[in-house]
Amino acid sequence: MTAPPAPIERDVQFVAGDGEIDLTWGHPDPAFLPADVVAEATATVLAEHGWETLSYGAPAGPWTLRNAVAEHLRRGGEGPVDPHDVLITAGASGGLDLVLSLLARPRDVVFVEQPTYFLALRILADHDLEVVALASDEHGSVPDDLDRRAAALGRSDPAPTGRRMFFYCIPTFANPTGRSLPAQRRVDLVTTARRHGVTVIEDDVYRDTAPAAPASMWSIDPRTVIRLGSFSKSLAPGMRVGFLTAERTTIERIERCGVLDSGGGASHFAAMVVARLLVSGAFTTIAAGAASRLAERRTALVGALDDAALAFPVPDGGFFVWLRVPAGVTSGQFTAAARRNGVLVADGRPFFAGTPTGEHVRASFSMLAPDQLTRGAAILNETARSFG
Amino acid sequence: MTAPPAPIERDVQFVAGDGEIDLTWGHPDPAFLPADVVAEATATVLAEHGWETLSYGAPAGPWTLRNAVAEHLRRGGEGPVDPHDVLITAGASGGLDLVLSLLARPRDVVFVEQPTYFLALRILADHDLEVVALASDEHGSVPDDLDRRAAALGRSDPAPTGRRMFFYCIPTFANPTGRSLPAQRRVDLVTTARRHGVTVIEDDVYRDTAPAAPASMWSIDPRTVIRLGSFSKSLAPGMRVGFLTAERTTIERIERCGVLDSGGGASHFAAMVVARLLVSGAFTTIAAGAASRLAERRTALVGALDDAALAFPVPDGGFFVWLRVPAGVTSGQFTAAARRNGVLVADGRPFFAGTPTGEHVRASFSMLAPDQLTRGAAILNETARSFG
Numbered sequence: 040m041t042a043p044p045a046p047i048e049r050d051v052q053f054v055a056g057d058g059e060i061d062l063t064w065g066h067p068d069p070a071f072l073p074a075d076v077v078a079e080a081t082a083t084v085l086a087e088h089g090w091e092t093l094s095y096g097a098p099a100g101p102w103t104l105r106n107a108v109a110e111h112l113r114r115g116g117e118g119p120v121d122p123h124d125v126l127i128t129a130g131a132s133g134g135l136d137l138v139l140s141l142l143a144r145p146r147d148v149v150f151v152e153q154p155t156y157f158l159a160l161r162i163l164a165d166h167d168l169e170v171v172a173l174a175s176d177e178h179g180s181v182p183d184d185l186d187r188r189a190a191a192l193g194r195s196d197p198a199p200t201g202r203r204m205f206f207y208c209i210p211t212f213a214n215p216t217g218r219s220l221p222a223q224r225r226v227d228l229v230t231t232a233r234r235h236g237v238t239v240i241e242d243d244v245y246r247d248t249a250p251a252a253p254a255s256m257w258s259i260d261p262r263t264v265i266r267l268g269s270f271s272k273s274l275a276p277g278m279r280v281g282f283l284t285a286e287r288t289t290i291e292r293i294e295r296c297g298v299l300d301s302g303g304g305a306s307h308f309a310a311m312v313v314a315r316l317l318v319s320g321a322f323t324t325i326a327a328g329a330a331s332r333l334a335e336r337r338t339a340l341v342g343a344l345d346d347a348a349l350a351f352p353v354p355d356g357g358f359f360v361w362l363r364v365p366a367g368v369t370s371g372q373f374t375a376a377a378r379r380n381g382v383l384v385a386d387g388r389p390f391f392a393g394t395p396t397g398e399h400v401r402a403s404f405s406m407l408a409p410d411q412l413t414r415g416a417a418i419l420n421e422t423a424r425s426f427g
Numbered sequence: 428m429t430a431p432p433a434p435i436e437r438d439v440q441f442v443a444g445d446g447e448i449d450l451t452w453g454h455p456d457p458a459f460l461p462a463d464v465v466a467e468a469t470a471t472v473l474a475e476h477g478w479e480t481l482s483y484g485a486p487a488g489p490w491t492l493r494n495a496v497a498e499h500l501r502r503g504g505e506g507p508v509d510p511h512d513v514l515i516t517a518g519a520s521g522g523l524d525l526v527l528s529l530l531a532r533p534r535d536v537v538f539v540e541q542p543t544y545f546l547a548l549r550i551l552a553d554h555d556l557e558v559v560a561l562a563s564d565e566h567g568s569v570p571d572d573l574d575r576r577a578a579a580l581g582r583s584d585p586a587p588t589g590r591r592m593f594f595y596c597i598p599t600f601a602n603p604t605g606r607s608l609p610a611q612r613r614v615d616l617v618t619t620a621r622r623h624g625v626t627v628i629e630d631d632v633y634r635d636t637a638p639a640a641p642a643s644m645w646s647i648d649p650r651t652v653i654r655l656g657s658f659s660k661s662l663a664p665g666m667r668v669g670f671l672t673a674e675r676t677t678i679e680r681i682e683r684c685g686v687l688d689s690g691g692g693a694s695h696f697a698a699m700v701v702a703r704l705l706v707s708g709a710f711t712t713i714a715a716g717a718a719s720r721l722a723e724r725r726t727a728l729v730g731a732l733d734d735a736a737l738a739f740p741v742p743d744g745g746f747f748v749w750l751r752v753p754a755g756v757t758s759g760q761f762t763a764a765a766r767r768n769g770v771l772v773a774d775g776r777p778f779f780a781g782t783p784t785g786e787h788v789r790a791s792f793s794m795l796a797p798d799q800l801t802r803g804a805a806i807l808n809e810t811a812r813s814f815g
Contacts, residue, residue, distance in 0.1 A: 046511070046682060050489035050699065051482045052690075069478035077481065077696075078473040085466040090457035093465065093663035094439045101438035123434070129517060132691035140528055141553060161685025165529060275481035277695035294434060297549030302440075303520035306694030307665035308465075311438065 051277075060415040061383045062402040065214060065358050069406075071332065072275050073325050080315040088311065096307025098299035099290065100127020100282070104310050107317035108268070108282045115246065117258050124261065126290050129305045130281040131244045131267040135159065135207075137304070138240060138265055138283070139166045141296055143203060148192055150206040150237070152180045154361075154390035154399070156214045159207060159242065169202075172392040179220045180208065182227040189235035204237040211252050212245035215390045215401040216361040217354025225256050233263040244269035244281070247326045248333050249356030255284075262286045270313055272358070273326040280305055280313045333358070339409035340402065343416030348423035358405040361387070362419070365426045369397045373422065382418045439665075448803040449771045450790040453602060453746050457794075459720065460663050461713050468703040476699065484695025486687035487678065488515020488670070492698050495705035496656070496670045503634065505646050512649065514678050517693045518669040519632045519655040523547065523595075525692070526628060526653055526671070527554045529684055531591060536580055537628075538594040540568045542749075542778035542787070544602045544630065547595060557590075560780040567608045568596065570615040577623035592625040599640050600633035603778045603789040604749040605742025613644050621651040632657035632669070635714045636721050637744030643672075650674050658701055660746070661714040668693055668701045721746070727797035728790065731804030736811035746793040749775070750807070753814045757785045761810065770806045 053066055085092050099105065104127055109120040128134030143149075145167035151160070153172040163170050174184040189204055196202045206228070210220040220228070232239045241256045243266045257266035261284070269281035285293075298304065316322040333356070340360060341353055349362040362384070364373040374386045377400075387399030402419070404412055441454055473480050487493065492515055497508040516522030531537075533555035539548070541560040551558050562572040577592055584590045594616070598608040608616070620627045629644045631654050645654035649672070657669035673681075686692060704710040721744070728748060729741055737750040750772070752761040762774045765788075775787030790807070792800055 046487065046679060047485035048490050049485055050476070050491055051479050051484055051695070052486075053482055066483060069482055072478040072481040074473045074477045074481060078470050081469045081473075082466050085462045085469075088438070089462045090460040091439050093460040093462060093665040094441055094457055095454060095659075095664045096439055096667075097435035097437055098440075099434065102436050103438055129691055129694065132686050132689035136528065136686040136691055140524065144555070145532055158685050158689035161688065163685075165684050165686070167532065271483075271690065275696070276483045276690050277481040277699070279484075279690065279692070279694040279696070291434060296553050297546050297551075298520050298524040298553070300549065301520035301546035302659065302664050302667065303517055303524055304667070306517065306667040306697040307439070308663070308667070308700075309694040309696050311665070312696075 056383065059378070059381050059383050060407065060411055060418065062404070062407070062415055063383045063385045064406050065403050067272060067276065067329065067405060068332070071329065076316070076321050076325065077275065077312060080319065080321065081312050084311050084315040092308055092311045094307070095302045096305070096310060098304070099294040100305060101307065101310050101314055103318065104314035107314050111317060112284070115252070117255060120284065123287060124284050124290060126283050126285070126293055127305050127310050128267070128281045128283055129279045130271055130276070131242060131269040132158065132162065133279065133305065134267045134281055134283045135162055135240065135242070137293060139163070139168070141293055142238065143168055143205065147203045147205065150185060150188065150204070151392050152208050152213070153392060154215055154387060155207070155392065156209060156242065157389040160392055163207070170392045178224045179210070179218065180228060182224070182231045185228060185231045185237070186235070189231070189237050193235055204235065205240055206232050206237050207240045207242065209242040210256055211243055212248060212354060212357025214245070214357065215359050215385070215387065216352060217357050217359045218352045219253050219355060222253060225253070226259055229256050229260045229263055233260060239264040241266040243267055244272055245357040247273040248330055248358065250330055252356060257284050265289060273329045274313065274316065274322060278309045278313055280309050333405060335409055336404040336407070336412055340404040340412040340416055343413045345420040345423065348420050358403050360402045360404065362400050362402060363398055364400060365423050368426045370400050371397065373426070374400055376425065377419060377422045380418045380422050382415045382422070384419070444771065447766070447769050447771050448795065448799055448806065450792070450795070450803055451771045451773045452794050453791050455660060455664065455717065455793060456720070459717065464704070464709050464713065465663065465700060468707065468709065469700050472699050472703040480696055480699045482695070483690045484698060486692070487682040488693060489695065489698050489702055491706065492702035495702050499705060500672070503640070505643060508672065511675060512672050512678060514671050514673070514681055515693050515698050516655070516669045516671055517667045518659055518664070519630060519657040520546065520550065521667065521693065522655045522669055522671045523550055523628065523630070525681060527551070527556070529681055530626065531556055531593065535591045535593065538573060538576065538592070538625070539780050540596050540601070541780060542603055542775060543595070543780065544597060545777040547630065548780060551595070558780045566612045567598070567606065568616060570612070570619045573616060573619045573625070574623070577619070577625055581623055592623065593628055594620050594625050595628045595630065597630040598644055599631055600636055600742060600745025602633070602745065603747050603773070603775065604740060605745050605747045606740045607641050607743060610641060613641070614647055617644050617648045617651055621648060627652040629654040631655055632660055633745040635661040636718055636746065638718055640744060645672050653677060661717045662701070662704065662710060666697045666701055668697050721793060723797055724792040724795070724800055728792040728800040728804055731801040733808040733811065736808050746791050748790045748792065750788050750790060751786055752788060753811050756814045758788050759785065761814070762788055764813065765807060765810045768806045768810050770803045770810070772807070
């Protein structure tokens with residue numbers, strides 16, 4: 040995972056393994072991607088909206104979809120959301136890239152959780168940003184550490200000429216840990232960020248993977264937080280349609296950029312299809328089905344894993360369990376041993392911004408049926424005990 | 428056009444005017460956007476490829492589409508094209524943004540033609556690049572001017588620490604001039620660029636708008652030129668699917684970036700639909716229909732415009748005619764007078780990187796039927812003569 044990926048001469052990223060129980064893929068299960076529902080929605084939207092499905096889309100995304108996202112968030116408990124505060128993106132990664140392109144410059148500083156999503160680290164590196172990992176305790180990143188580090192940077196690089204500061208985090212059902220920040224920790228981090236002029240970039244892509252999710256950091260303070268949402272986890276990653284919510288001036292700054300005005304950004308066609316799925320209610324059904332399937336799988340994996348051998352925080356949603364390998368073993372050694380026993384897990388090292396601890400592996404429960412997860416857990420337990 | 432665009436509370440950018448003959452929109456005609464054909468292709472690709480249409484796409488785009496684009500270029504006369512040298516983008520603007528994000532840094536220099544596409548100028552500005560307009564003669568940008576300026580910059584900023592240099596150009600059926608660079612001028616510019624380590628970014632989005640287009644600058648020297656292609660002009664801009672061709676190391680550098688690996692970039696769903704349209708031959712039929720309609724419209728507008736009153740280069744393709752307003756009148760005055768007479772044209776000033784000459788307006792023939800274009804031309808002729 041640390042080496043650059045090999046070029047892919049296929050249509051998709053996923054490739055089925057060779058009989059192993061593969062817990063490395065952080066994808067929705069291909070078996071449940073709703074091809075029929077998407078086909079029907081596409082036919083309907085093309086029949087009803089014709090050329091408006093295929094023309095240059097509005098820079099901030101189709102107004103229909105911005106409204107539908109606002110309504111979706113409202114129903115999810117985020118309070119009233121104004122569609123002007125929603126901008127459609129090419130998925131959360133596309134949104135992160137867009138935000139960094141417009142708001143960050145090389146050498147700007149991005150604080151990150153430790154561990155965090157390894158491909159976000161790659162995106163930050165592509166923008167030549169300086170990544171600073173915050174200290175963590177059992178609740179997540181430590182506000183005092185953000186306070187200290189942001190204050191020190193603010194002194195060495197005073198505004199407005201100094202380096203801008205961002206805090207990229209995944210507070211809800213995180214990748215890779217599966218954990219969510221407690222409500223008070225969210226407030227403390229947002230308050231600290233605001234005090235130092237740090238923009239929080241909240242990666243919120245797992246929100247719909249469970250029936251109930253904590254209130255977003257964006258809803259705590261929309262002036263400080265840009266929240267990145269996605270339809271990749273609960274609908275279909277191939278649509279490449281997501282959204283961000285932010286304060287009005289940020290939305291308008293992004294909306295007015297050249298690449299969106301020139302028609303770039305999300306696929307308008309895909310966005311119109313997603314709008315149809317939201318408006319018709321089909322998305323609600325699909326997402327609820329995905330969440331209930333994920334709950335079953337999460338329960339299967341979590342229930343079968345031996346917490347004494349592989350200590351882990353119990354996730355309430357998302358795709359992942361973050362396992363601590365037995366003392367005296369490296370994550371690399373554990374990953375290799377598990378592979379020999381027929382189970383693939385992701386070595387945790389690429390998820391660290393600084394020097395990795397080498398103490399963790401990530402297991403995904405999104406792709407496999409409960410019985411396979413139970414078998415996989417048993418093999419992981421045995422693998423752990425074999426080092427005992 | 429110079430003021431920031433107002434937020435759009437609609438699904439699409441285009442809005443029909445109020446009875447004027449509107450020659451400002453550089454869009455394909457909505458009346459011919461192929462909704463039925465896209466609906467059929469989507470149904471087929473979802474039925475045949477199922478989850479592979481909706482999963483995370485390969486970072487460089489679906490291999491099926493990379494192959495189909497290579498074949499399309501080969502049939503267009505570009506010689507054998509290796510699909511490894513093709514990367515799928517979110518349209519040409521998305522490709523430009525991606526290339527600049529990965530290969531350019533603030534203060535790097537981008538040479539541009541004078542005039543050039545105004546939204547490309549906005550994208551360059553969003554990346555904090557220094558834009559330098561090259562001198563032009565009747566054939567286009569002057570190679571000796573590129574030579575002089577690149578040499579001066581190379582001396583003041585020697586490699587490898589110095590600023591990188593790019594040359595953004597639209598050599599084929601340009602926006603806004605409609606002109607194409609002659610073959611020898613292409614060779615001279617590419618040779619000059621290569622000598623100074625300047626990367627040429629060839630915006631090639633109008634290639635399919637005419638049955639025959641000059642060989643691309645990329646085909647002259649793929650080591651020096653990154654060519655941006657698109658399906659927006661001949662198929663449907665809302666798909667947001669385009670491609671770039673470049674040398675293998677550049678393709679692999681882009682393919683390995685975080686945002687593409689994380690599933691960002693083009694919509695995989697839309698790309699799979701476009702792949703189907705290319706493989707089935709439907710795209711060839713659609714593009715040929717569009718090109719023949721555009722030829723008819725181009726002929727109507729060009730034939731009815733009075734070259735004595737509004738001197739213009741006769742375009743061989745694309746969407747645009749670039750009119751010189753009468754001496755003693757500014758483009759702003761002419762645009763206002765034409766508007767009073769019921770015809771909308773685009774003031775040429777936003778198309779200039781430096782101080783605009785204020786001597787030109789752009790008229791698009793892509794959106795209107797021949798009889799409306801003929802009427803529009805008559806009104807423009809009269810407007811010009813009224814200043815005589």
